[in-house]
Amino acid sequence: MEPLRFPDDLVALQAAWLDTYTALAKVPAGIGTTPLRRRLIALSCRLHTHPHWTAPGSAHGTWAELRRQARAHGWATAA
DSSP, rough: OOOOOOOHHHHHHHHHHHHHHHHHHSSSSSSSSSSHHHHHHHHHHHHHHHHHHGSTTTTTTGGGHHHHHHHHHTTSSSO
């Protein structure tokens, strides 16, 4: 079976989400977390509304593969 292919901008969005999530996890609660939380929400919205998900043959059940590809391409520092 051929691996799923995602648009580069979608993989880059996922990588940014992973990086932001990791940064948020490293900051003590209540100490400057608001900008990171807002960024995470904004990235989540952009990920979920990306045009790729409305294209024929795409499925929301492929999120794990999208995360794997974001990490595999080295676009995310979170591992």
